[in-house]
Amino acid sequence: MAAPMTRATGLCRRIADGLFALALLAGAAMMTHVTVDVLARSLLARPLPGTNEVVAAYYMIAVAFLPWAHLALADRHITVDMFVARLGRRWRAGLDLFARLVTILYTAVFTWQSWIGALRRTARGEVLEIPTGFLPAWPGRWLLPVAGAAMLVALVLRLVADLGTASRDGGDGDVSGGRG
Numbered sequence: 001m002a003a004p005m006t007r008a009t010g011l012c013r014r015i016a017d018g019l020f021a022l023a024l025l026a027g028a029a030m031m032t033h034v035t036v037d038v039l040a041r042s043l044l045a046r047p048l049p050g051t052n053e054v055v056a057a058y059y060m061i062a063v064a065f066l067p068w069a070h071l072a073l074a075d076r077h078i079t080v081d082m083f084v085a086r087l088g089r090r091w092r093a094g095l096d097l098f099a100r101l102v103t104i105l106y107t108a109v110f111t112w113q114s115w116i117g118a119l120r121r122t123a124r125g126e127v128l129e130i131p132t133g134f135l136p137a138w139p140g141r142w143l144l145p146v147a148g149a150a151m152l153v154a155l156v157l158r159l160v161a162d163l164g165t166a167s168r169d170g171g172d173g174d175v176s177g178g179r180g
Contacts, residue, residue: 005164009073009157015150016069026062030055050130057128057140065143069150072158077103104155111148118142 033051041047071077084092118141126141127134 005157005161009161012069012150012153012157013073016073016154019066019068019147019150020070023063023066026059026066030059030063033059049132050128050135053128053130053135053137057135057137058143061140061143065147068147069154072151072154075158100155100159104152104159107148107152107155111145111152114141114144114148118145 033048033054037048037051084095087095118138121138121141124138125136126138128137129135
């Protein structure tokens with residue numbers, strides 16, 4: 001069981017790292033695009049057409065969603081521990097397990113619904129109107145189910161690994177991945 005889990009986690013980590021790198025590139029491209037647009041508007045009185053639409057339809061989605069799997073594998077999502085800090089270890093582990101299961105369920109529904117939305121928008125050939133014509137918007141819609149699916153796999157792999165650690169610790173293990 002350890003070898004297949006190690007391979008699956010390694011593959012998931014490579015995919016997560018690749019999506020994270022794409023998010024970083026999208027962030028850099030967004031900054032460059034907006035800077036050039038501001039300079040063109042200020043110096044030449046000619047802004048780049050469609051900058052706001054490209055930022056909203058592509059860059060922002062990539063920056064916000066593509067890092068999800070990377071964050072899930074690194075266990076770097078936002079948590080609020082002040083409410084459970086005084087609870088015992090078992091209670092904290094139980095609440096963490098519950099939160100992980102709810103997150104997995106939410107991510108599965110998010111991925112499924114964004115997949116359906118991307119299919120519909122692709123079939124319609126969704127576009128955004130810009131001053132010089134139309135900008136295809138449907139390709140950016142696929143970033144959501146890709147990011148969601150990668151995070152879902154990462155969450156499930158982390159849960160399985162943490163539960164395996166807990167069972168080896170005699171059921172007293174910490175499924176929080178070392179937090180708290």
